[in-house]
Amino acid sequence: MGSLSTPGWRQLNVGVIGGGIGGMSVAIALRRSGHLVTIYERADFAGEVGASVSCAANGTRWLHEWGVDVAKGDPVVLKSLINRDWKTGEPVSVYSLDDYEKRWGYVYNMFHRQYMHAMLKDCALQEEGEGVPAKLVVNHKCEDIDLEKGTIKFANGVTVHHDLIVGSDGIGSAVRGVLGIHPAKRPADSSCLHANVKTEDAVKLGLVDYSQDSALEYWGGQEGKWDKIVLSPCNGGKLLSYYCFFPREKGDYSTQQWGTEDRPVEELLAPFPELDAQVKAHLAIGIEIQPWRLWVHDPYPYMHKNTTCLLGDAGHPMMPHQSQGACMAIEDAAALGILFNKQNFKGDVAECLDVYTKVRLPRVTRVQAAAAKAAYNINERIGFSANKDIATYKVEDEKKKLTIEEMNAYDMYKDIDEELAKARGQEYKDKYLHGLPIGLELPNGVVIGA
Ligand SMILES: Cc1cc2nc3c(=O)[nH]c(=O)nc-3n(C[C@H](O)[C@H](O)[C@H](O)COP(=O)(O)OP(=O)(O)OC[C@H]3O[C@@H](n4cnc5c(N)ncnc54)[C@H](O)[C@@H]3O)c2cc1C
Numbered sequence: 001m002g003s004l005s006t007p008g009w010r011q012l013n014v015g016v017i018g019g020g021i022g023g024m025s026v027a028i029a030l031r032r033s034g035h036l037v038t039i040y041e042r043a044d045f046a047g048e049v050g051a052s053v054s055c056a057a058n059g060t061r062w063l064h065e066w067g068v069d070v071a072k073g074d075p076v077v078l079k080s081l082i083n084r085d086w087k088t089g090e091p092v093s094v095y096s097l098d099d100y101e102k103r104w105g106y107v108y109n110m111f112h113r114q115y116m117h118a119m120l121k122d123c124a125l126q127e128e129g130e131g132v133p134a135k136l137v138v139n140h141k142c143e144d145i146d147l148e149k150g151t152i153k154f155a156n157g158v159t160v161h162h163d164l165i166v167g168s169d170g171i172g173s174a175v176r177g178v179l180g181i182h183p184a185k186r187p188a189d190s191s192c193l194h195a196n197v198k199t200e201d202a203v204k205l206g207l208v209d210y211s212q213d214s215a216l217e218y219w220g221g222q223e224g225k226w227d228k229i230v231l232s233p234c235n236g237g238k239l240l241s242y243y244c245f246f247p248r249e250k251g252d253y254s255t256q257q258w259g260t261e262d263r264p265v266e267e268l269l270a271p272f273p274e275l276d277a278q279v280k281a282h283l284a285i286g287i288e289i290q291p292w293r294l295w296v297h298d299p300y301p302y303m304h305k306n307t308t309c310l311l312g313d314a315g316h317p318m319m320p321h322q323s324q325g326a327c328m329a330i331e332d333a334a335a336l337g338i339l340f341n342k343q344n345f346k347g348d349v350a351e352c353l354d355v356y357t358k359v360r361l362p363r364v365t366r367v368q369a370a371a372a373k374a375a376y377n378i379n380e381r382i383g384f385s386a387n388k389d390i391a392t393y394k395v396e397d398e399k400k401k402l403t404i405e406e407m408n409a410y411d412m413y414k415d416i417d418e419e420l421a422k423a424r425g426q427e428y429k430d431k432y433l434h435g436l437p438i439g440l441e442l443p444n445g446v447v448i449g450a
Helices: 021-032 057-065 100-104 113-125 174-178 199-204 265-269 277-284 325-339 349-374 404-408 412-423
Strands: 013-017 036-040 052-055 080-084 091-096 109-112 135-137 142-146 151-154 159-161 164-167 185-187 190-198 215-220 228-234 239-247 287-291 295-297 308-310
Touching: 013 021, 021 036, 021 113, 021 164, 021 325, 052 057, 052 113, 052 228, 052 325, 057 100, 057 325, 057 404, 109 113, 109 228, 113 135, 142 174, 164 174, 174 308, 190 199, 190 265, 190 277, 199 239, 228 277, 239 277, 265 277, 265 287, 308 349, 325 349, 325 412, 349 412
Parallel strands: 013 036, 013 164, 036 135, 080 215, 164 308
Antiparallel strands: 052 109, 080 091, 142 151, 151 159, 185 295, 190 239, 190 287, 215 228, 228 239
């Protein structure tokens, strides 16, 4: 708070719509930049989803920069990504994360959503830390926004005014519609059922203790099929979170809501007659079996209008196959924190939101496209995309595949400096292009700036 402000900087009264992972993150980032933040959440959080959430180094770095107490999230720090044969369970492609922290400065955390959410909420609302604690107002469902006036109307009849409005209201965003974005979307070709397995239950039955691997593990994915099992350990390894994908014609959950009655275990096992018996035995003791509705959204044309912007799934819903949904929401939050900080913000909200769209849209669109490809080809998944020496390695276009370098060598401060300089007609001299160091050679041979 004590740092010198650029002329024109002023404290904003920010309204954040939606208090999920993205909403809490942006509240932290903006309070730290000196603003007053109120979060409006439609629910009271009783229905938070019980599943794991990946937080790779590009997300973890912001948690540390913001002073989030990461230990509260009880994470599993990942040691590798393992792709296994569908039938035998033998490893096919392994990406070691042994040097990950050394290379990228931060670890790859696997959180449980509720723990991660609570950890972010505490950091946003607590007295401790930079800036004024954010306020959380629950049972406020946004219905409409007057974009000219900056007023939000809630279903309970309350109307409020804010200088900056952030729509972090998730995949079914109301703010998106107000901004005039009506997405072309279609149900994905694959369906997903999620199940939790308690590690102690598996161990009691003498099954493999996958938590010992501290790995994100995948069965299938090399055959160009939709069938895939994704296992992520969370809660310090006590819980195994399983995402089970299969072709939609084997079970259509595209209109089903998460959080309704649990599905029977027979329904979870039915699509997978030939699956590795060990992992199948785990699924057989699965609990809290829930459908995860998958819809493909084409990229949106913009992320803001006037003084209202979108963040996270509201602005760029993506398939889960790069495990980057939460990280992209955290990065959006970080971008707003930097743009509205005391060095960059000169009083013009719309100018900063314009740069926000310019910085965020290309990056999230790239991850969105790569996530769709990784749905049926695991070699397109960040990490595995570096394992070119395995027999079944094949990607759609070597030059276009997404690499771990792009995700983790990315410097958002530089990207924002470059775009702000352009917007203000100033020269940008740093040796970076869109946040990546000029001259950096990616594993696919592409050299940044060449
Ligand atoms: C089962 C599951 C597993 C996932 N696993 C991963 C993973 O492993 N890795 C990963 O990176 N991502 C994962 N994701 C995706 C990730 O959780 C999302 O990308 C991330 O939560 C985006 O955060 P968000 O804040 O944009 O949306 P959300 O976290 O969905 O939050 C939106 C919030 O807005 C509120 N809201 C909605 N409408 C309104 C309204 N009109 N007014 C007020 N409030 C409103 C909602 O109640 C909610 O609290 C997973 C998602 C699910 C469902």
